[in-house]
Amino acid sequence: MSMTEKPAETPERLAFYEKIGREAYTPLWSVFAELVTREPKSRCVPHLWRFDQAREWLLEAGGLITAKEAERRVLILENPGMRGESKITTSLYAGLQLVLPGEIAPAHRHSQTALRFVLDGDGAYTAVDGERTIMHYGDFVITPPWAWHDHGNDSDAPMIWLDGLDIPMTSFFDASFAEGNTAEEQSVSRPLGDSDARYGANLLPVDFDSGVRASPIFNYPYERSRDALERMRAQDEWDSCHGLKMRYVNPVDGGFAMPTMATFLQLLPKGFATARYRSTDATVFVPVEGRGRTTIDGEVFAWGPRDIFVAPSWKWIEHAADEDAVLFSYSDRAAQQKLGLWREQRDAP
């Protein structure tokens, strides 16, 4: 049988499909080519959201509903190819969350893993399983599956961050559980900086086994990651497709920081233009510093700090930096690699 063409229908065949269809059967040969495609086919399309517009509408939402009433005051970034599905890619969710000064986003927990990437404001906290962390611009913070979490803003300015969750993936597996807490905020049971000291200093408690697959570090401060990139650039070894690209790591097993989602931070020096690459993990990019342009499937997106753009699976991507630029990104590569699915093709050595 051809991989791409479906056999011609005949009146006898159609009558047969009709008969078996009434009893919940379908002939594989009439759907095979759509099920097993030669290459990834997706409704996900490239798109860019401007932070300035998002911030304006988030602040407007801030006048319409409180964080408490909304549970989470978030504007979802919906892929234009999949409107109404709360997805930025086929497997991933993205939203922008606003917490105003004095507000609390109440404690809850769920099966879905979440990441936060801080985009505006300074000094709000998120609490995960009894420990708070204070958030600053560019910090990457994780909420492992089934961990209690709440957010609060004791600063005097609005805080906005990007939420990335594996919601569509969890729905795909029909594995979603969630519960709220009777108390609005968790009681604090560990001092600030406890996880960082225990797990973030190239040390681990001897015999450590958290029983959780996510990293025990839950705030990866931008200051530290950025400093690492800056010190490495002196070596002048740029990957032709990715510049200087690092992945956030779980110190316990060397894997990605979260079980389903992979996160990255990359530096593209001023004037650098990458070679093309494509990979099976549709990716959400967030420029943290600098300006540049990314071409995705032939379409050019000019970006600046805090804009958000998405590249679908298996579409050619190339970046060009007009200034020294830093990009944060996340994708489902962590899951795909565990499942033996991930592929990358480089149009370069």
Ligand code: 1HN
């Ligand atoms: C969630 O728990 C948060 O904790 C944000 O801030 C967005 C979207 C869907 C489901 C849970 C948060 C979310 C979410």
